[in-house]
Amino acid sequence: DTEVTQTPKHLVMGMTNKKSLKCEQHMGHRAMYWYKQKAKKPPELMFVYSYEKLSINESVPSRFSPECPNSSLLNLHLHALQPEDSALYLCASSQADSYNSPLHFGNGTRLTVT
Amino acid sequence: DAKTTQPNSMESNEEEPVHLPCNHSTISGTDYIHWYRQLPSQGPEYVIHGLTSNVNNRMASLAIAEDRKSSTLILHRATLRDAAVYYCILETDSWGKLQFGAGTQVVVTP
Numbered sequence: 001d002t003e004v005t006q007t008p009k010h011l012v013m014g015m016t017n018k019k020s021l022k023c024e025q026h027m028g029h030r031a032m033y034w035y036k037q038k039a040k041k042p043p044e045l046m047f048v049y050s051y052e053k054l055s056i057n058e059s060v061p062s063r064f065s066p067e068c069p070n071s072s073l074l075n076l077h078l079h080a081l082q083p084e085d086s087a088l089y090l091c092a093s094s095q096a097d098s099y100n101s102p103l104h105f106g107n108g109t110r111l112t113v114t
Numbered sequence: 115d116a117k118t119t120q121p122n123s124m125e126s127n128e129e130e131p132v133h134l135p136c137n138h139s140t141i142s143g144t145d146y147i148h149w150y151r152q153l154p155s156q157g158p159e160y161v162i163h164g165l166t167s168n169v170n171n172r173m174a175s176l177a178i179a180e181d182r183k184s185s186t187l188i189l190h191r192a193t194l195r196d197a198a199v200y201y202c203i204l205e206t207d208s209w210g211k212l213q214f215g216a217g218t219q220v221v222v223t224p
Contacts, residue, residue, distance in 0.1 A: 004157075031210060042201060042214035043158060056210060090157050099146050099205055103212065105157030 023091030
């Protein structure tokens, strides 16, 4: 079991659907992250939130919309996705503003876009 | 951004040490070196990190070259549960920007 919980574990959606991925942590961390991982590839950083504010956006297409409603929750809203967006989406958290703080990852949401 | 280079795969026998090399020749003086591993069907897991000095924890040891252009992750006694992809990552001057390289697939045989 991980301390970062992601729901749902699996999601299948059509290209016209709107869905959301959710991530929750209760470790008091003030930094939260979204990564995308394609099969047999390393995770790619998408977004970083620090103190509920977006601090890093790695030029992610606008069909991915992150939201951090409070310090424990992180959402990723999905709209008009393409089949090539099918991947494992990983959430992570850490202490903010600290180079010494390890990231704690969830086990991801496996997304399939049909 | 500073990059890392790792071998694609390494094989080890169970109960033997594993030395995983990582080259980071463009590292700057303030870049931290992080190691994470990813077991099948799981998210990445923190292993260890360091800046200049060698580091030890319950999972592994990190040996950092004097010029910091390379480092080695040492698993002292490999078990079957250590079979995973191991990633060497530099945390550069942009805090929070951990960008994973290709990693090394470690295979442990009984």
